[in-house]
Amino acid sequence: MIILTPDQIQMIRQHSEQDYPNECCGVVLGIFGEDGAKRAERLLPINNAREEEARYNRFLITSEDLMRSELQARRLGLDIVGFYHSHPDHPAQPSTFDLEHAWPTYSYLIVAVAGGVSAELTSWELKSDRSAFDQESIKEEEA
Numbered sequence: 001m002i003i004l005t006p007d008q009i010q011m012i013r014q015h016s017e018q019d020y021p022n023e024c025c026g027v028v029l030g031i032f033g034e035d036g037a038k039r040a041e042r043l044l045p046i047n048n049a050r051e052e053e054a055r056y057n058r059f060l061i062t063s064e065d066l067m068r069s070e071l072q073a074r075r076l077g078l079d080i081v082g083f084y085h086s087h088p089d090h091p092a093q094p095s096t097f098d099l100e101h102a103w104p105t106y107s108y109l110i111v112a113v114a115g116g117v118s119a120e121l122t123s124w125e126l127k128s129d130r131s132a133f134d135q136e137s138i139k140e141e142e143a
């Protein structure tokens with residue numbers, strides 16, 4: 001399970017609509033709770049690093065983005081707990097590309113954007129054998 005505030009969910013939705021018809025992506029900083037739930041504390045929107053023609057269907061976070069996010073997390077006493085990205089005019093289901101580029105433990109939030117308007121928001125965690133994703137619940141809670 002991942003816990004987000006209503007404002008954070010709104011931020012993800014706004015980012016996805018801003019970057020439509022391209023995919024947007026970002027990093028979720030937060031805390032791994034003892035109960036196994038992750039709590040989001042800070043979102044870091046990332047500029048899509050893919051070339052123009054590939055932007056429509058693939059998000060990419062570069063290693064520089066990741067290092068910068070890691071540093072920022074450490075500065076704030078947080079961890080990277082997950083990533084978010086959008087699926088313009090596609091369902092909020094992980095693609096094969098998503099599966100091949102995911103790491104265990106993290107949450108992968110996907111927001112569908114239908115005709116420029118954000119729609120379903122889902123979250124996924126990779127199985128430990130990396131064969132597939134398990135859907136996880138999203139809890140909306142004030143900080």
Ligand SMILES: [Zn+2]
Nearest residue numbers: 085094095098
């Ligand atoms: Zn995807």
